Amino acid sequence: MRKLWKRSAALVLAGLMTVSLAACGGNSGSGSSSGGGSGSASADNSGGSSDSGEIVKLVVWALNNAETEDAAEVAEAVSAITREKIGVEIQLVNAQDAEQIQLALTSGEPIDLLNYNNLTGQLTAILRNNYAYPLDGDDDLIHNYGQGALSVIAPADLEACRYNGTLYALPNQKDTSRSAGFAMRKDIVDELGIEVPEYGTFDDMHDILVKVHEAHPEMYPVVSTWAGGGFQQPWPMDPLGDNLGVLPNVFDDSTTVENWYATDTYREFCEMMYQWNQEGLIMPDITTSTENGLFGGNGFSMFENWKPGKEYEVYKSQGKECVFMKVVQPHKYTSLPNGNSWVIPYCSPHPDKAMQFWDLMYTDADIANLLVNGIEGKHWVWADDAHTCITTPEGVDPNTSGYPSVDWSWPNQQLTPVWEGVDPDLWDKLNEFNESGHVSPAHGFFWNSDEVMNQVTNCNNVVSQYNNSLIWGTVDPDATIPQFLADLEAAGINDIIAAKQKQLDEFLANKTE
Amino acid sequence: MKRVTRTLRRFWPLYLMFLPGVVYLFINCYIPMFGIQIAFRRYNAKDGVYGSPWVGFENFKFLFQTDDAFIMVRNTLLYNLVFIALGTVLAISVAIILNEIRNQFAKQLYQTLILIPYLISMVIVSYLAFAFLSTGNGYINNTLLKVLGIPAIDWYNTPKYWPFILVLINVWKGLGYNMILYYATICGIDHTLYEAAVVDGANRWQQITNVTLPCLKSTIIILTLMSLGGIFRSDFGLFYQVPQNSGPLINVTQTIDTYVYRGLMQSNNIGMSSAAGLYQSVVGFILVVTANLVVRKVDAESSLF
Numbered sequence: 113m114r115k116l117w118k119r120s121a122a123l124v125l126a127g128l129m130t131v132s133l134a135a136c137g138g139n140s141g142s143g144s145s146s147g148g149g150s151g152s153a154s155a156d157n158s159g160g161s162s163d164s165g166e167i168v169k170l171v172v173w174a175l176n177n178a179e180t181e182d183a184a185e186v187a188e189a190v191s192a193i194t195r196e197k198i199g200v201e202i203q204l205v206n207a208q209d210a211e212q213i214q215l216a217l218t219s220g221e222p223i224d225l226l227n228y229n230n231l232t233g234q235l236t237a238i239l240r241n242n243y244a245y246p247l248d249g250d251d252d253l254i255h256n257y258g259q260g261a262l263s264v265i266a267p268a269d270l271e272a273c274r275y276n277g278t279l280y281a282l283p284n285q286k287d288t289s290r291s292a293g294f295a296m297r298k299d300i301v302d303e304l305g306i307e308v309p310e311y312g313t314f315d316d317m318h319d320i321l322v323k324v325h326e327a328h329p330e331m332y333p334v335v336s337t338w339a340g341g342g343f344q345q346p347w348p349m350d351p352l353g354d355n356l357g358v359l360p361n362v363f364d365d366s367t368t369v370e371n372w373y374a375t376d377t378y379r380e381f382c383e384m385m386y387q388w389n390q391e392g393l394i395m396p397d398i399t400t401s402t403e404n405g406l407f408g409g410n411g412f413s414m415f416e417n418w419k420p421g422k423e424y425e426v427y428k429s430q431g432k433e434c435v436f437m438k439v440v441q442p443h444k445y446t447s448l449p450n451g452n453s454w455v456i457p458y459c460s461p462h463p464d465k466a467m468q469f470w471d472l473m474y475t476d477a478d479i480a481n482l483l484v485n486g487i488e489g490k491h492w493v494w495a496d497d498a499h500t501c502i503t504t505p506e507g508v509d510p511n512t513s514g515y516p517s518v519d520w521s522w523p524n525q526q527l528t529p530v531w532e533g534v535d536p537d538l539w540d541k542l543n544e545f546n547e548s549g550h551v552s553p554a555h556g557f558f559w560n561s562d563e564v565m566n567q568v569t570n571c572n573n574v575v576s577q578y579n580n581s582l583i584w585g586t587v588d589p590d591a592t593i594p595q596f597l598a599d600l601e602a603a604g605i606n607d608i609i610a611a612k613q614k615q616l617d618e619f620l621a622n623k624t625e
Numbered sequence: 626m627k628r629v630t631r632t633l634r635r636f637w638p639l640y641l642m643f644l645p646g647v648v649y650l651f652i653n654c655y656i657p658m659f660g661i662q663i664a665f666r667r668y669n670a671k672d673g674v675y676g677s678p679w680v681g682f683e684n685f686k687f688l689f690q691t692d693d694a695f696i697m698v699r700n701t702l703l704y705n706l707v708f709i710a711l712g713t714v715l716a717i718s719v720a721i722i723l724n725e726i727r728n729q730f731a732k733q734l735y736q737t738l739i740l741i742p743y744l745i746s747m748v749i750v751s752y753l754a755f756a757f758l759s760t761g762n763g764y765i766n767n768t769l770l771k772v773l774g775i776p777a778i779d780w781y782n783t784p785k786y787w788p789f790i791l792v793l794i795n796v797w798k799g800l801g802y803n804m805i806l807y808y809a810t811i812c813g814i815d816h817t818l819y820e821a822a823v824v825d826g827a828n829r830w831q832q833i834t835n836v837t838l839p840c841l842k843s844t845i846i847i848l849t850l851m852s853l854g855g856i857f858r859s860d861f862g863l864f865y866q867v868p869q870n871s872g873p874l875i876n877v878t879q880t881i882d883t884y885v886y887r888g889l890m891q892s893n894n895i896g897m898s899s900a901a902g903l904y905q906s907v908v909g910f911i912l913v914v915t916a917n918l919v920v921r922k923v924d925a926e927s928s929l930f
Binding site: 214218220237240243340395397402562565566567568570572573574576577578579580581586602603604 | 687752868897
């Protein structure tokens with residue numbers, strides 16, 4: 113009898129041990145009552161009558177590296193304005209990484225405004241899981257409370273935030289076109305007397321790199337943009353969401369979805385990088401390096417996106433002045449305007465107030481400036497009496513400020529004064545740049561991969577196996593690309609391309625109607 | 626019934642001690658199990674767990690669809706088998722050797738030194754490995770191989786070395802903890818057994834094989850059965866961070882966990898991640914029960930249940 117009891121107890125325990133691993137490991141957060149979260153959210157939303165004079169506290173998850181006290185101080189200064197205007201106080205929550213955002217959204221944490229910049233998969237991932245509150249749904253938040261924002265945002269950029277006809281996000285007033293090329297160290301370029309053209313080719317770049325390599329064999333001519341082989345693509349390619357099935361060149365206006373890894377452009381690029389690698393122009397171990405900021409260290413150049421003011425941004429983050437040679441003309445596709453922006457999460461208790469505050473961030477210069485640059489006298493001071501540009505207060509190093517400015521992460525950086533050393537016409541130039549971008553024929557298209565989810569998962573795995581070593585030239589493309597393509601096909605890339613083409617054709621047909 | 630009350634009255638302090646564990650298990654393991662259904666749904670936040678559409682086994686398909694499925698299952702199983710076998714043998718040997726050391730100070734020093742790696746985070750281990758293996762500045766390429774006159778090896782692009790590197794790191798890291806479990810058992814062995822063995826004229830080696838090892842048998846079996854339950858799981862840090870997520874190594878470093886991470890990192894598909902977790906658990910559970918059945922057939926006293 114006792115033996116039986118012992119045995120059954122042990123059986124239960126063993127079962128628990130294995131299954132509990134499932135509960136903890138497999139579905140992180142899935143058990144934490146997301147159902148309850150969504151229920152309470154909709155109950156609160158239907159009320160929607162928080163104009164009763166009570167002050168509402170909004171939780172704003174922003175992208176910044178501010179000190180907690182500094183962020184609280186900024187939040188208090190902003191609240192002082194918004195209490196009067198819309199009856200709202202805000203709480204700023206700092207620098208959340210992808211896992212934290214994911215977990216908060218899954219578990220239904222009450223967040224009123226969320227900057228999803230860090231989230232892997234960005235807006236697509238949010239929409240697939242229904243995490244965002246619709247802005248032009250039944251309560252039509254955007255038209256009731258967002259007129260100011262609508263008057264500022266370029267209509268073409270707004271279209272990129274629509275999914276199946278419903279608006280879920282608003283684009284920040286940042287760079288919504290992209291141009292890309294190489295950032296190079298200004299001191300080295302000047303020292304060697306190299307002429308850097310505004311636009312150039314990979315061959316031009318090769319000549320420069322060879323020169324630098326000869327003069328400074330101790331430097332790495334090309335380094336990764338961030339750890340683990342980070343790379344900004346130097347092609348005008350529209351990734352159509354996930355790089356599996358793309359429009360290889362937005363400038364030729366073709367709407368045929370192709371396998372990017374099978375294009376000549378990709379193969380030629382890999383061959384070139386392989387050759388560069390053989391010549392010692394690329395940092396060794398580049399795909400596995402664990403360092404960010406190599407450019408500011410021992411690197412000469414890196415693949416980087418360009419926009420007006422980018423030189424200063426690189427200087428701020430890497431501590432070295434740089435010059436750009438671009439290889440791609442400005443262009444735009446869906447995930448540029450809708451990347452790095454904001455949504456009202458589905459679990460927000462006060463979506464109407466959140467929209468009002470969001471609108472103010474687009475239109476109120478004081479609020480925009482507080483959020484972007486912090487508090488006058490503490491985080492910034494006017495650099496001149498005419499109040500045209502700002503600088504850090506004396507004794508404060510830009511890298512050690514308690515509230516570092518991350519201007520593009522806020523809805524409207526264009527209301528704020530520029531920093532000293534930056535072109536005073538920066539915002540005009542930025543808008544000009546945004547308008548100059550050649551619009552991809554698939555602009556506004558959202559890829560819904562639900563029907564081929566298994567193939568997408570398998571293909572992502574194949575890409576992560578080959579792509580990084582190919583684009584950095586650490587493996588021989590002649591041998592590796594055919595194998596890569598065969599694996600992709602086995603993983604179902606053709607199903608994905610067919611599904612994507614079908615959706616794109618439907619999108620284009622609706623657009624012309 | 627009467628029997629139950631009698632047992633309860635007699636052993637109530639023991640049941641009281643049992644209670645916190647049961648409560649913990651119930652809250653932490655049983656309640657979340659309602660989330661298992663997510664593996665069978667296309668989850669979205671707005672509709673919640675109960676409202677999301679039911680898709681049956683759709684979420685499990687990606688785990689079996691391609692050649693990768695074979696590779697990741699093979700890697701997960703073989704690595705874990707080697708880890709279990711090698712880990713057990715080494716842990717027992719070290720525990721026995723440690724027991725033979727008479728100097729108390731030395732004994733504690735070695736014990737601590739062997740345990741330290743277990744306390745280091747895998748992320749830090751991955752940087753330690755990088756310091757050894759990197760092409761540019763790594764110790765092995767720039768110091769060791771240079772002295773020996775061997776050309777530098779591009780470690781992160783050469784798959785053939787990695788099964789050994791991973792096994793080495795895992796054993797180095799886990800040895801201390803396993804060793805302590807065995808060492809504790811050895812310390813608990815009745816000294817009169819050894820004295821009797823000495824009287825019978827047994828030498829040190831004979832004492833080990835005839836006294837120590839038989840006394841360790843049930844501990845070995847229990848620990849092995851427990852690790853079999855986790856045979857479909859892998860240490861994510863070991864297989865993802867230590868190889869620095871290097872593409873060319875994927876054939877020898879891909880396990881079920883890294884596959885799920887690589888595939889779903891961009892899509893954040895909760896249903897499919899849950900499906901993978903459930904799959905691993907069910908296989909683990911079946912393995913434990915089967916292995917226990919076998920043990921019970923061979924030696925009923927040593928089985929878990």
